[in-house]
Amino acid sequence: MRFDVLGIGNAIVDVLARVDEEFLVRHDLVKGAMRLIDEAQAHDLYEALGPTVESSGGSAANTIAGAASFGLRTAFIGKVRNDQLGEVFAHDIRATGAHFATPAATRGPSTARCLVLITPDGERTMNTWLGASQNLGPEDIDEAQVKAAAITYLEGYLWDPPKAKDAFVKAAGIARAAQRKVALTLSDAFCV
Template sequence: MKYDVYAIGNAVVDYVTETSDKFLEEHDIEKSVMTLVDEDRQMSVLADIDSGVTKKEGGGSAANTIVAASMLGGKCFYSCKVANDGDGHFFLKELTDIGIDTNLEKKELETGVTGKVLIMVTPDSERTMNTFLGISSEFGVKELDKEAISNSKYLFIEGYLVASESGRHAMKEAKKYAEENNIKVSLTFSDPSMVKYFRDEMEDVVGASVDLLFCNEEEAMLFTQTDNITDARAELKKVAKKFVVTQGKNGSLIYDGDTFINIEPYEVEAVDSNGAGDMFSGAFLYGITNGHTFASAGKLASKASSVVVSKYGPRLTFSKLQEIKKEVFEV
């Protein structure tokens, strides 16, 4: 196989800011979830934040995951949609500098506006996102590279795509093609709001099953319509051959298709939870596609995600990820 992971998702540029709970309340912003907004609303909120933008970087759930897997040593491909503007070129340059192949290299970028995410981090380290998808809302089947899918060990599908009709169609088409070509399918729910507001659509994408599902406890219970994680994990076994449930400061729970594995957390001072789940997925996918067990891949993912929440932003440097990999796998 040429690639360890082929991913699809919404390509956006993150604008990270620091704000307060009071600010969120005053602007009627639902805390700790991702909310889709139009460009005017996003710019209006940003203009009212006194601290301004503290950091700008390429983002998107699947992009963060694929960057982590690639920086750890995996070979990855990412299909997305950005516009022929400053943010679009910024986003693409980040991926190519890391060594990730994309569908964007094969054609001219289209006229439009690249998606942006306003990430508001409160003092309790929770992140609240207002997302304007821009041209990424048009991501569809034509952005898929089926040759790359067929040359990958895993397809990774970002749950945020479920919010648009063309995105859902692409999710289902990619999954169908992967299954027909014996490529394993992994899916992340991405955010509780995607399961809360698009549960039926997400269920349609999942279909009979996926090979590997990533979610947190809240998403697991929302999707299975249960009120405790014990019942939720029993229900998840019906739709996912294997799955990972992240549990924040309590670590994570992994089902390897046979047994449940509890992954201990690494205690850190959390500063920004943005990207913790994405980092976990990326490190885990790198591990299982490069000869490691679910348990050891889970340990790597737990360590990497604990480090990423101790700083602002959803990504780590190449040197930091190599340091983590060495620490976990060589002791």
């Protein structure tokens, strides 16, 4: 199978909730900011929320979903856990028409999530647990998929965790050797 674009990045599920300003104050959150949190913080904050809506996200995954909506043949490589949010992510990315075959982790951290708290004025405060997405490694890079893609689109955030950085470098090397294009998101400061 040939792909116009293969995205490689963090597989994250956005968990959206409407909150009032007082909620942010009670939980010592800076309105409009993004912060990285650990799994325990993600659990505790989620428990404090009212109704939520789940929607798959992540920088490269969102780009792949957008490209698929324009009719491009797309694929995505990203790490999830075999848990409820992992199933949500896999379902959502496949529902866009993108090919997604990265095996879910059976051990380790849960699927990444971003708790997006929306105040009445529409401002978003984001609390992100990177979870299983941090464990994307070179073993997850499907050489045949990279060679089959006209463009391999790499998320800059992958440069941070060492294992993900190795996956990033491996994918770029395969693409370059196959004379395919490599695109890089400017998501991390190192990219700019």
